[in-house]
Amino acid sequence: MTREVVWDRGVALPGHRLWLDPLVVRSFAFISHAHTDHARRHKEALLTPQTLALIPEARRPRGWRMLGFGEILRRGEGSVSLYPAGHMLGSAQLHFQHDGWSVLYTGDIKLRQPGRIETFVPRADVLILESTYGRPHFRFSDPDETVEVIARWCRRALDSRVTPVLLCHALGKTEEVMLALAQYGFRFALEKRCELMEVVERSGAEQVYTVHGYTEDFARSLRRKGVRAWALEANEQLALAL
Ligand SMILES: [Zn+2]
Numbered sequence: 001m002t003r004e005v006v007w008d009r010g011v012a013l014p015g016h017r018l019w020l021d022p023l024v025v026r027s028f029a030f031i032s033h034a035h036t037d038h039a040r041r042h043k044e045a046l047l048t049p050q051t052l053a054l055i056p057e058a059r060r061p062r063g064w065r066m067l068g069f070g071e072i073l074r075r076g077e078g079s080v081s082l083y084p085a086g087h088m089l090g091s092a093q094l095h096f097q098h099d100g101w102s103v104l105y106t107g108d109i110k111l112r113q114p115g116r117i118e119t120f121v122p123r124a125d126v127l128i129l130e131s132t133y134g135r136p137h138f139r140f141s142d143p144d145e146t147v148e149v150i151a152r153w154c155r156r157a158l159d160s161r162v163t164p165v166l167l168c169h170a171l172g173k174t175e176e177v178m179l180a181l182a183q184y185g186f187r188f189a190l191e192k193r194c195e196l197m198e199v200v201e202r203s204g205a206e207q208v209y210t211v212h213g214y215t216e217d218f219a220r221s222l223r224r225k226g227v228r229a230w231a232l233e234a235n236e237q238l239a240l241a242l
Contacts, residue, residue, distance in 0.1 A: 002015035002016065002077075002078075002098055002099065002101075003015070003098075003101055005103065005126060005128065009022060009023045009024050010022025010023050010024065010026070010029070011105060011128055013096060013103065016075050016076055016078050016096070016098065017075075017076075018030065018046075018075060018080075018096070019042075020032070020094060020105045020107075020128065021038050021105075021107060021130075022040065022042075023040070024040065025040050025041055025042055025043070026040075026042050026043070027042070027043045027044065028042070028043070028044050028045075028046070029042040029044075029045055029046070029061075030045070030046045030047070030080075030094050030105070031045045031046070031047040031051060031055070031061070032047075032051075032085065032091060032092055032093075032094070032105070032106075032107025032108065032130075033051055033085065033087055033088055033090060033091035033092065033107055033108060033172075034050075034051045034054035034055045034088070034089075034090060034091075034171065034172075035088070035108070035169075035171065035172070036056065036059055038107070038108075039055045039056075039059040039060070039061075040059065040061070041059065041060065041061055041062055042061040042062070042063075043061070043062055043063060044061065044062070044063040044064060044065060045061035045063070045064045045065070046064070046065050046067060046073065046080070046094075047061075047064060047065075047066060047067070047090075047092075048066065048067065048068065048069070048082060048090040048091075048092050049066045049068065049090070050089050050090025051090035051091070051092070052064055052066060052090075053090070054089065054090060054171065067080070067081075067082050068082070069082055069083060069084055069092070075096070076098075077098060077099065078096055078097060078098030078099075079096070079097050079098070080094060080095070080096050081094075081095050081097075082094055082095070083095060083120060083121075083122055084119060084120070085106060085107055085108065085109045085110065085119065086109060086110040086111065086112075086113055086119035087107070087108040087109055087110050087172070088108075088171065088172030088173075088176075089172065089175075091107060091108060091109075092107065093105065093106045093107060093109060093121070093122070094107075095122045095124060101125050101126075102122075102123070102124040102125050102126070103124055103125070103126045103127075103128065104121070104122060104123075104124035104126070104127050104128070105128045106121075106127070106128070106129050106130055107130055108130050109121075109129075109130065112140075112142070112143050113143065116144070143180075147180040147181065150166070150177070150180075150181065151181055151184045151186075154166075154181070154184075154186060155184070170191070170193040174190065187217070196218065197222075197225075200222060200227060206228060207228050207229075207230075208222055208227055208228065208229040208230075209229070209230055209231075209232050210222075210229060210230070210231050210232065211231075211232050215231035215232065216231040218231070219231040
């Protein structure tokens with residue numbers, strides 16, 4: 001049965017030996033994004049390069065097949081392509097096509113991005129939708145308005161000489177909220193898990209160049225920790241003496 005979709009601790013297209021975000025280790029499985037509830041040590045995982053880079057070492061698949069957005073992977077007589085899901089860096093929807101029939105698996109998906117950017121949803125005969133907020137009382141307001149409300153709240157707290165504390169998912173949401181609030185001129189202090197700092201530590205790099213956002217602030221805090229770091233301004237040309 002090539003048109004069969006089953007659930008067994010994860011969604012599967014058994015006719016094509018393809019698992020979608022399974023909860024247990026499988027031989028070939030799609031990992032939609034790097035949050036740890038989705039990452040398992042599969043024998044071979046299908047994922048975006050960004051997702052692979054963000055999965056912690058202990059949860060990395062043993063082998064992988066990286067697929068970028070817009071690329072096509074042949075799977076038997078079918079084909080797989082990935083589309084951005086807007087949930088976090090590297091997050092992907094999987095679109096599977098075979099013999100005039102198509103399935104779309106969304107993983108965690110976010111349709112509306114700040115700045116009124118919409119996530120593209122490809123058409124499909126069968127839709128498998130991650131339903132984390134699948135109850136009618138979850139109604140999300142406009143992202144730009146939400147950012148505005150958060151910014152006003154932070155400003156009120158600061159005006160009252162109180163430090164506002166925002167609780168965000170350490171991977172993905174923290175960066176998204178910081179990016180959205182940066183336009184209001186706030187400065188951020190992060191808990192160790194959120195951070196850029198860990199990327200620096202893991203890379204083992206002796207020299208670090210920071211680009212976009214709080215380049216000088218971050219470079220300065222790295223230098224305080226003994227890392228040779230410099231901020232690059234957007235109009236500077238980059239010539240690295242390696
Ligand atoms: Zn997630």
